Amino acid sequence: MAVEDRELGWRSAWRRRGAELTTALLDLVLPTRCVGCNAVIEAHELLCPACAPALVAVERACRCCGAADAPAPRCGRCEATPPPFGRAWAPWLYGGPLALAIRQLKYGDATYLLRPLGRLLPALDGGTEGSRAAPVLVVPVPLHRDQLVRRGYNQAALLARELARRARAPIDYRALLRVRATRPQVGLGRGARERNVAGAFRACPERVRGRHLVLVDDVITTGATAAACARALRRAGAAAVEVLALARAESPR
Ligand SMILES: [Zn+2]
Numbered sequence: 001m002a003v004e005d006r007e008l009g010w011r012s013a014w015r016r017r018g019a020e021l022t023t024a025l026l027d028l029v030l031p032t033r034c035v036g037c038n039a040v041i042e043a044h045e046l047l048c049p050a051c052a053p054a055l056v057a058v059e060r061a062c063r064c065c066g067a068a069d070a071p072a073p074r075c076g077r078c079e080a081t082p083p084p085f086g087r088a089w090a091p092w093l094y095g096g097p098l099a100l101a102i103r104q105l106k107y108g109d110a111t112y113l114l115r116p117l118g119r120l121l122p123a124l125d126g127g128t129e130g131s132r133a134a135p136v137l138v139v140p141v142p143l144h145r146d147q148l149v150r151r152g153y154n155q156a157a158l159l160a161r162e163l164a165r166r167a168r169a170p171i172d173y174r175a176l177l178r179v180r181a182t183r184p185q186v187g188l189g190r191g192a193r194e195r196n197v198a199g200a201f202r203a204c205p206e207r208v209r210g211r212h213l214v215l216v217d218d219v220i221t222t223g224a225t226a227a228a229c230a231r232a233l234r235r236a237g238a239a240a241v242e243v244l245a246l247a248r249a250e251s252p253r
């Protein structure tokens with residue numbers, strides 16, 4: 001198996017080989033359907049015009065962690081303890097049909113949603129604070145090897161591949177590893193989330209030293225996972241870490 005296949009998981013590898021052709025053929029005969037209401041829509045769209053307003057943009061974001069409705073320029077939490085990443089940014093609020101689509105991608109093998117979801121990712125070439133002095137490298141938030149085998153693919157890696165492809169930026173699936181299996185963060189409070197992922201990641205110094213890393217995930221909630229990843233990347237010598245995700249979920253206490 002090629003390195004990319006191994007890192008993206010066996011399901012996506014199969015899809016790219018045989019099933020991708022089938023998907024392309026099915027695309028020609030089966031109409032694309034709106035994730036919100038199942039209406040027939042334009043190919044590679046996620047929502048019909050009636051459901052599109054259900055996609056809500058993050059407003060008044062903290063310039064550091066990207067939390068919505070923060071006092072300018074930074075939220076109180078970032079003011080008190082600056083996070084280990086330079087900036088985290090997700091353009092959409094997690095909820096409604098977007099949440100449904102992300103869950104389908106994550107747990108329902110709905111990799112046909114990659115293209116429309118990929119188009120909702122923030123662009124790599126704009127909207128970021130400051131300049132990227134060092135060469136950019138896209139790095140997905142990794143799954144543990146056991147999780148990857150169980151789920152069949154890493155949705156963050158698939159999204160990162162979409163982002164890298166669009167920006168023509170290099171991507172490295174081996175730069176960051178999840179060396180300890182972690183519980184799902186869903187349902188955990190802020191402190192429990194931090195403890196759950198503390199020390200779970202290890203970065204490869206030869207791959208990240210001196211680079212400006214763009215860490216990609218599907219959803220940011222408290223930023224605990226992003227912070228744990230960023231700490232590992234900075235320890236391995238990364239020049240800077242920036243976090244990009246699709247959606248921002250409401251943070252638990
Ligand atoms: Zn709709």
Ligand SMILES: [Zn+2]
Pocket residue numbers: 062063064065066067070074075076077078079
């Ligand atoms: Zn903040």
